[in-house]
Amino acid sequence: MHELGIMINVVNSIEKIAAENGVTKVETLVLQVGELSPVVPHYLEAVYPAAVDGTLLQDTRLEIEVIPGNALCRHCGTEFNLVKNNKICPDCGQSEWNLISGTEFLIKEIVAC
Numbered sequence: 519m520h521e522l523g524i525m526i527n528v529v530n531s532i533e534k535i536a537a538e539n540g541v542t543k544v545e546t547l548v549l550q551v552g553e554l555s556p557v558v559p560h561y562l563e564a565v566y567p568a569a570v571d572g573t574l575l576q577d578t579r580l581e582i583e584v585i586p587g588n589a590l591c592r593h594c595g596t597e598f599n600l601v602k603n604n605k606i607c608p609d610c611g612q613s614e615w616n617l618i619s620g621t622e623f624l625i626k627e628i629v630a631c
């Protein structure tokens with residue numbers, strides 16, 4: 519499980535941003551995680567309390583937005599979800615596509631009190 523290391527990095531960056539902006543308390547932290555990224559939202563939530571313990575984010579609520587893993591079919595132009603359709607275009611049955619979204623891992627928003 520590499521999520522703890524990732525979460526600690528996130529917490530470190532936010533503490534830095536907060537310090538630069540004179541923020542002393544963060545109410546909510548919003549992360550965006552792509553469906554196809556190697557980071558598992560459930561594990562992020564699990565390691566979160568350990569990662570924020572003793573930091574500025576100790577009482578901060580964590581929100582995770584999952585970005586769907588979508589692709590555009592190269593044959594018929596249909597946009598479809600890769601996970602739900604087993605990476606095969608539901609319209610024409612081809613498996614050649616261009617990735618649109620789903621590999622993100624971003625700090626979307628930091629809500630200060």
Ligand SMILES: [Zn+2]
Nearest residue numbers: 591594607610
């Ligand atoms: Zn297609």
